[in-house]
Amino acid sequence: MTRVxxxxxxxxxADIEKIRNAACHVQRAVNAGNEVAVVVSAMAGTxxxxxxxxREISALQDAPEYDAVVASGEQVTAGLxxxxxxxxxxxxxxxxxxxxxxxTDDVHGKAHIESIDTTEIVQRLTAGEVAVIPGFQGVSxxxxxxxxxxxxxxxxxxxxxxALHADLCNIYTDVDGVYTSDPHIVTKARKLDKITYEEMLExxxxxxxxxxxRAAELAMRHNVVVQVLSAFDNLPGTQLVGEDxxxxxxxxxxxxxxxxxxxxxxxxxxxRPGIAASIFGPLSEASVNVDMIVQNASDDGASAxxxxxxxxxxxxxxxxxxxxxxxxxxxxxxxxxxxxVKVSVIGVGMRTHAGVATxxxxxxxxxxxxxQVISTSEIKVSVLIAEEYTELALRxxxxxxxxxxx
Amino acid sequence: MTRVxxxxxxxxxADIEKIRNAACHVQRAVNAGNEVAVVVSAMAGTxxxxxxxxREISALQDAPEYDAVVASGEQVTAGLxxxxxxxxxxxxxxxxxxxxxxxTDDVHGKAHIESIDTTEIVQRLTAGEVAVIPGFQGVSxxxxxxxxxxxxxxxxxxxxxxALHADLCNIYTDVDGVYTSDPHIVTKARKLDKITYEEMLExxxxxxxxxxxRAAELAMRHNVVVQVLSAFDNLPGTQLVGEDxxxxxxxxxxxxxxxxxxxxxxxxxxxRPGIAASIFGPLSEASVNVDMIVQNASDDGASAxxxxxxxxxxxxxxxxxxxxxxxxxxxxxxxxxxxxVKVSVIGVGMRTHAGVATxxxxxxxxxxxxxQVISTSEIKVSVLIAEEYTELALRxxxxxxxxxxx
Numbered sequence: 001m002t003r004v005x006x007x008x009x010x011x012x013x014a015d016i017e018k019i020r021n022a023a024c025h026v027q028r029a030v031n032a033g034n035e036v037a038v039v040v041s042a043m044a045g046t047x048x049x050x051x052x053x054x055r056e057i058s059a060l061q062d063a064p065e066y067d068a069v070v071a072s073g074e075q076v077t078a079g080l081x082x083x084x085x086x087x088x089x090x091x092x093x094x095x096x097x098x099x100x101x102x103x104t105d106d107v108h109g110k111a112h113i114e115s116i117d118t119t120e121i122v123q124r125l126t127a128g129e130v131a132v133i134p135g136f137q138g139v140s141x142x143x144x145x146x147x148x149x150x151x152x153x154x155x156x157x158x159x160x161x162x163a164l165h166a167d168l169c170n171i172y173t174d175v176d177g178v179y180t181s182d183p184h185i186v187t188k189a190r191k192l193d194k195i196t197y198e199e200m201l202e203x204x205x206x207x208x209x210x211x212x213x214r215a216a217e218l219a220m221r222h223n224v225v226v227q228v229l230s231a232f233d234n235l236p237g238t239q240l241v242g243e244d245x246x247x248x249x250x251x252x253x254x255x256x257x258x259x260x261x262x263x264x265x266x267x268x269x270x271x272r273p274g275i276a277a278s279i280f281g282p283l284s285e286a287s288v289n290v291d292m293i294v295q296n297a298s299d300d301g302a303s304a305x306x307x308x309x310x311x312x313x314x315x316x317x318x319x320x321x322x323x324x325x326x327x328x329x330x331x332x333x334x335x336x337x338x339x340x341v342k343v344s345v346i347g348v349g350m351r352t353h354a355g356v357a358t359x360x361x362x363x364x365x366x367x368x369x370x371x372q373v374i375s376t377s378e379i380k381v382s383v384l385i386a387e388e389y390t391e392l393a394l395r396x397x398x399x400x401x402x403x404x405x406x
Numbered sequence: 407m408t409r410v411x412x413x414x415x416x417x418x419x420a421d422i423e424k425i426r427n428a429a430c431h432v433q434r435a436v437n438a439g440n441e442v443a444v445v446v447s448a449m450a451g452t453x454x455x456x457x458x459x460x461r462e463i464s465a466l467q468d469a470p471e472y473d474a475v476v477a478s479g480e481q482v483t484a485g486l487x488x489x490x491x492x493x494x495x496x497x498x499x500x501x502x503x504x505x506x507x508x509x510t511d512d513v514h515g516k517a518h519i520e521s522i523d524t525t526e527i528v529q530r531l532t533a534g535e536v537a538v539i540p541g542f543q544g545v546s547x548x549x550x551x552x553x554x555x556x557x558x559x560x561x562x563x564x565x566x567x568x569a570l571h572a573d574l575c576n577i578y579t580d581v582d583g584v585y586t587s588d589p590h591i592v593t594k595a596r597k598l599d600k601i602t603y604e605e606m607l608e609x610x611x612x613x614x615x616x617x618x619x620r621a622a623e624l625a626m627r628h629n630v631v632v633q634v635l636s637a638f639d640n641l642p643g644t645q646l647v648g649e650d651x652x653x654x655x656x657x658x659x660x661x662x663x664x665x666x667x668x669x670x671x672x673x674x675x676x677x678r679p680g681i682a683a684s685i686f687g688p689l690s691e692a693s694v695n696v697d698m699i700v701q702n703a704s705d706d707g708a709s710a711x712x713x714x715x716x717x718x719x720x721x722x723x724x725x726x727x728x729x730x731x732x733x734x735x736x737x738x739x740x741x742x743x744x745x746x747v748k749v750s751v752i753g754v755g756m757r758t759h760a761g762v763a764t765x766x767x768x769x770x771x772x773x774x775x776x777x778q779v780i781s782t783s784e785i786k787v788s789v790l791i792a793e794e795y796t797e798l799a800l801r802x803x804x805x806x807x808x809x810x811x812x
Contacts, residue, residue, distance in 0.1 A: 016462045016463055019463065020463070050482065053422060053482075053486060054485070054486065054489065057422055057425065057426070057486050057489045057490050058489045058490065058492065058493040060493075062489055062492050062499075064499070065485040065488045065489045065492070065499070066485070066489070067485075068484065068485035068488075069481070069482050069485035069486055069489075071481075072478040072479075072481045072482050073478075075474060075475070075478045075481070076459075076475050076478050078474065079471040079472070079473075079474035079475035080459060080460065080471075080475055082468065082474075083467055083468055083472070084463050084464065086468050086471075087463065087464040087466075093468075093470070093471070094471055096551075098504060099549060099550070143505060144505075145502075
């Protein structure tokens, strides 16, 4: 007997017809002899509407009340989905977070799941009943409803799969899997059959919102086999698995990009100990995350230029914070540029293959693309380039690493 | 210290602005030194939408799932109302049915409240915190959400007021009280300051949906002082009280009517024992409620005519059931008429004053209105007349019993 968790996103449950369609996926899994637990998001648009009501009522929302309001969307789809499955002649019932319970910490609005009591649903699953669980919600130790933050239903599904020791966690969404690059730009992009958890985490920006980052982390930690696939056909998608499962290792699995970065350069900063801390300390206090950092000594040897990237949404705040501290930081000029894009080459194969970064730099140089900042991790090389080169860079790299569809 | 329950209906919570307006009623009560518990309906239209989704999914809905779906509307307004009260600087929190709990039987869709655990909210109320409770919902002994049936939020409010030993239960709605007759027809109708529970029960059809019948019953049983008033002004409404509280007793408190009745006459039925049971038995089995009943012996003495009323919606089913049993019932003819209206004169004063019925019959006769069926109870006289006389009958009776506004 195989045990499967099936998770349906909001676009897959946007109306009654789509809920019925989702129930057919459940039916197929049941008919194939699986024990099935279902996790549902709210109908597309519902959570946004509830959030906007809460914001309209009060600028400073009480977090537990906010959660009581926004958690209601998943309660509705859980009940409707249970009915839709029953209508196909299959026993089913909904289990709200407080009924299991799904216990979380009490960080309302972005709670973390601590435990899921599966005693009762395991009994029902083995007896052939489908369990339908609202995603996104939990209950705190104080017995109040909590929510896991945007996209939290993916995390609910993976956590449930881990708690149930499920063999597979299918995440049904409106894309059919994870691609080697954004198919809207790189027409030769291929769908990947398998991808490692770590690559998925790095590729989070690929094929927007394929899988929420925290869910990928949870899957990695608990070794849950996750499949991302389309709710609107019946084809295999992309499986997230451990590195050991991917036998034929590719060196590079995908080319990702992010337009969400902005670059800040401080020229002529004094070359003395503690200067980096005095710049990044205030940014961190202002909740500005800094990503790539490069420091170059300038010609005179006594001063240096510092370049780093922040989120585009944080650029104004970052320049304000640094501007206020000019007398302490003693920089000459503050330059900022938001017409940049971060392009990343990702693959666990990099650990054992040399020359990946070199190939990237050479490919971009051949196309006349200037690299502004470089950063690397164990399985990723990222460069910051002018935004206008985005498409050219992605397509060239995709070809250079032999990722093009044949 | 006075303890007050305030209940707001769906039209009083239809949008964020109206929720804020309702919160102002709460604020006024708090500022006047009251302990306040609030019961909320779902936003107008929400429950109907949820019900229609459930119906669309499946003709045979699973009642517990149906309840999980439709109970969500009150959860949303409870959270929003708590936030709106907090935004006015008053401590508040929502208590969902399962959090108190509000324990009900497990008759899903029309559950009855068995008990409300008020231990925790009483502590909070005395500490100055407002408790916001979703109406309409409860939790069964099996730990599943239940709903109390349409209009159940009124019952929630009265049951909570009883459990809290509240001094007053204010039902805020979109009408400003209970009138001596329908003000749309009888322009001289007056708003009543006070009315007895029993009169309210009989007048349920007056001023459509002023208060749900079960709530009036509960109030009577637990002696809860209920006030029905408008959410959109700040004026006193109509108080429901015990008979002992109304010192200056009116003989007649109001003239009610119902267009929901239809008349069935069976002619020439054999005049033998058991014939009534053989007619009303099958109707009862078909869930057709029979209201007024009159039997007249016919000229020959061996047979009789039987006239009774059923709900207009049940007329087709009733004639079908009786038609199928013609060989057993041996009636000559089945006549039906749905162009009828039931007009009732209501007042606890009838118990001690004679001549109320006589005045009614005489008033109608003077206007040339023929009475088709009569039925009476301790505090009510009802007659069935042709529908076209509705307005004339109501206005004439209203004047005859000295109810007209001066």
